Each structure stands twice: as C-alpha cells, then as structure tokens.
Amino acid sequence: MNPDASRLWRAPRWALSVLLACLAMVGPFSIDTYLPAFSGIASALNATPVQMQQTLSAYLLGFAFMNLFHGALSDCFGRRPVVLIGLGIFTLASVGCAIASSIGQLVFWRTVQGMSAGAGIVVSRAIIRDMFPPADAQRVMSQVTLFFGVAPAIAPMVGGFLFVHADWHSIFWFLTAVGGALLVSNWRLLPETLHPTLVQPFHVGALMREYWRLCSSPKFMMLVLASGIPFNGMFLYVLATPVFLGEHLHFAPQQFFWFFLCSIGGIMAGAAVSGRLAGKMSPQRQIMRGFRIMFAVSVANISLNLFAPLSAFWALPMVGLFAFGWAMMVPVVTLLVLDQVPERRGMASSLQACIGSAANGLVAGVLVPLVMHSTLALACTSAALMLVGLFAWYGVRRSVVS
Structure with a gap:
C-alpha cells in the first residue's frame, strides 16, 4: 500500500470506486453495446455469422x-500514463470501427480496441491495492464490481436503441464519446498511486524472468x-446472446436488456x-460459498434444460444466479492473486487479466460457435468451465492464509 x-x-x-469502475467497464461495454446490432452489421458488410463472431474473438484476443x-508497464512508468494512453488509443480505435467499410476493417479496429481497452481494468486493480489495506481493498473491489455491473446492463439497451433509431455506425460513435469522456475525466482526476520506491526498472529480460517466475x-x-475461468460460465451466454436470445428465446433486439438485467443484477448483488462480508468471513469460506452457489445453479440449469420446456422465466434467472455466485467470490480471489507479489502487483494483474482474457477469446472463437445452437450444450459447457475453477481452488485453498 502507498x-x-x-x-x-x-x-x-x-x-474513487466510481472512477475505477468506469475504467473497468470499458472492456465489457465495448462488447455488450454492439451485440444487438450483430445481424444488422453482418447485412451491411456482407459478413457471415462466423465472420461476425470473429469481431468478438479478435477483440478478446487483442485484449488478452x-x-x-x-500492468507491467504501469509498474515501470506509473499507473496514470498507462491508463491515459490506453484510453486515447481506445478512442481512436472506436472511430476506426465507426468508419469501417468492410468486415476486415472492422475486425482490425476491434483488435486495436481490445488491445487498448484492457489498460483500465488491469491498472485499476493495482490502484486499489496501492491505495487500501486488505479489508478495505476488498470493499472497494466489491464496489467497483457493483458499479461496473451497471454498464453492461445499460450497454445493450443503448446499443439496441441506437441500432433501431440510427444505424450500427452510431454505436461505435457512442463508444468514441465514452472513450473521450473517460480520457478527459481521468486526465483531470486520477492521481499517480505507485509510490516512487516501488517503481521497477524497465528491462525486457527482467520482465520476462518475472513472468516466468x-x-x-x-x-x-x-x-x-x-x-477467471468460472466467469466464462456466465460469459458464454453473453457471447451467445444473438443466438441464445434471438433464436432460442425469440427476443427482439430491444428486448436483449432483460438478459443483461438478470446477469448484471446478479453481479451487482454478489x-x-x-463487500459486506469483508473482514467478517475468512477468504476460504467466502470463496467456497460462491462456488457452492455456482455449482447448485449449474446442476439446476442442466436439469431444467433436460426436463422442462425452454422458457425465459427460468433461463434468464439461472444466468443471474450463476453471476451472483461468481461476483461473491471473485473480489477475494483477485486480491489473493495481487498479494502473491506485492512488489509487482501491476504485473500480477496483467498476467491474471491475460489468462482470463485468453480464455474468453477461446470461448468466443471456439466454444461458442460449437455449442450456441443448443441450450443444453450451453448449460453443460457453463458447468464444465465452473468446475475448472472449482478444482483449481481446491488445489490451492489449503495454502491460503485464513
């Protein structure tokens, strides 16, 4: 702590939680806003569904x-410069997406968007640990997750409105405005939180050795x-929304917000x-409670898909309850990750985000196209991703200090 x-x-x-949440929401906002316009963009650019799916996976792989x-650069040059440069590039990339005239151009600028959008969420985690001791850091991390949850709930409503009343280009002009507003607000308000004694020298060889360690x-x-991996149990449904909501549940683009209200409502509640449990419950108990909720929801989701007629009245709450369990435990695990290397919290946040985002990209590019046309396959894949995280936690839980 500074x-x-x-x-x-x-x-x-x-x-400060609101400011950091706004930084963290850039990434998911860039995904959720344009999902309702998927079919319209495909029609305008003569793109296939597989090509449109690549605009998601390219973004996520660039993000990863x-x-x-x-984070490693923020350990060397400071938190503030990395955030501001990332926001500047994101704003320019959003302009590129808005004026793209082919699917190839859109994929390129989406990649640049992804490469720049991660600065906010990665560095904001390090800033929280720079500024607060553990219990307070958990509360702030929870507040960031809560505020951050508002953006993806609003994003599809905004995207659907812009697509219906203007066109798909307006969605990316909107993201341009978001990037510009965040750049100005962080330029004026965000302090440099990395203490001078913790600044690391910039040597590529040393960075690579630390990454290897x-x-x-x-x-x-x-x-x-x-x-990171259990998040994909929910994110799988986010990525599959054009098919899950449009084909399976027969939602119109303007109705997509119901899905996001359920999922983001779960995140905010969790x-x-x-935040309320910070300092009152051990990390192990809180994390296990979150996993138990996700496990129970996964079993119920598979069972309903097997034996009940498909209905939005139970399909959407399943996603929301899964999100609740994930959000309940992830602030605690994230702080445990950062505290493994107190002198390199930026790097730890970078590696955590990279691995999680690489998993997101693989889910978007490989798993979603394979399973999105079956709700049972979606439910089983979601459960499998949750189990990866659960087994990983079981492998390390005894070595975590209560």
Missing part, C-alpha cells in the same frame, strides 16, 4: 495479448484459474454481499 494514499485521494472512497503488458508458481496459477 504510504501517501490518504493525501493522494481526499474525496470519499466511493468516488496487451493485458500481459499493461509467476507462470511457474502453482499457487499463483491456481488462483488465476479459480478467479458484489454487494462480498
């Missing part, structure tokens, strides 16, 4: 690749898998519970 933290931010703690470096640490990698 010993000067109390002087760096004098406003209420919730105000640069996430490997955002983290990647070869079973405890670190198990914690990363426990925090984050709120996590």
